[in-house]
Amino acid sequence: MKPLYSEERIHHRVEELAREISRDFLSKELVVIGILNGGFIFTADLCRSIAIPHEVDFMAASSYGDGITSGDFKITKELKKSVHNKSVLLVEDIVDTGKTLEYLVTEVQKQNPKELKVAALFWKKQKANPHIIVDYPGFITEDDFLVGYGLDYKGKFRNLPYVAKLEGTD
Ligand code: IMP
Numbered sequence: 001m002k003p004l005y006s007e008e009r010i011h012h013r014v015e016e017l018a019r020e021i022s023r024d025f026l027s028k029e030l031v032v033i034g035i036l037n038g039g040f041i042f043t044a045d046l047c048r049s050i051a052i053p054h055e056v057d058f059m060a061a062s063s064y065g066d067g068i069t070s071g072d073f074k075i076t077k078e079l080k081k082s083v084h085n086k087s088v089l090l091v092e093d094i095v096d097t098g099k100t101l102e103y104l105v106t107e108v109q110k111q112n113p114k115e116l117k118v119a120a121l122f123w124k125k126q127k128a129n130p131h132i133i134v135d136y137p138g139f140i141t142e143d144d145f146l147v148g149y150g151l152d153y154k155g156k157f158r159n160l161p162y163v164a165k166l167e168g169t170d
């Protein structure tokens with residue numbers, strides 16, 4: 001395991017994103033939607049640094065097919081409240097191919113929010129579908145497999161306060 005993003009560096013970047021978000025959503029009815037499971041730590045830290053009033057909800061999806069076609073997803077945790085007419089910020093841990101995000105954006109759009117923006121701590125931009133837009137990217141990364149700060153490998157390592165590249169997994 002090779003540490004790539006220190007706890008301090010992540011903390012600093014999360015605060016920068018939160019400042020930007022606080023400015024952009026000022027006077028709006030913001031609902032922050034954390035995407036489980038990976039987004040739980042990023043969402044918790046981001047929320048605590050967002051300086052404007054907002055609601056927090058969570059949703060989860062999982063792919064049940066081969067993951068190759070983007071239709072193979074299902075919602076495994078629904079939102080508690082409708083986001084109709086609200087300003088929504090979806091918070092994802094990492095955008096790899098972008099299929100999960102694409103599916104979740106489509107699902108949330110069905111509720112007709114006033115606007116929908118996306119924050120992702122990591123974005124494998126070179127690899128991800130070019131149609132996928134991350135409005136608030138934490139870090140643009142290479143196609144490495146990352147663990148820590150919410151990101152897991154086979155369910156483990158989410159608790160690491162830093163983010164490391166897991167070697168020998170490709
Ligand atoms: P996508 O649908 O290909 O964008 O994959 C997104 C999901 O796959 C993320 O929400 C993560 O749960 C998982 N994932 C993708 N890349 C990594 C990684 O490098 N480390 C840990 N999980 C990852």
Ligand code: MG
Nearest residue numbers: 036037038093
């Ligand atoms: Mg995830």
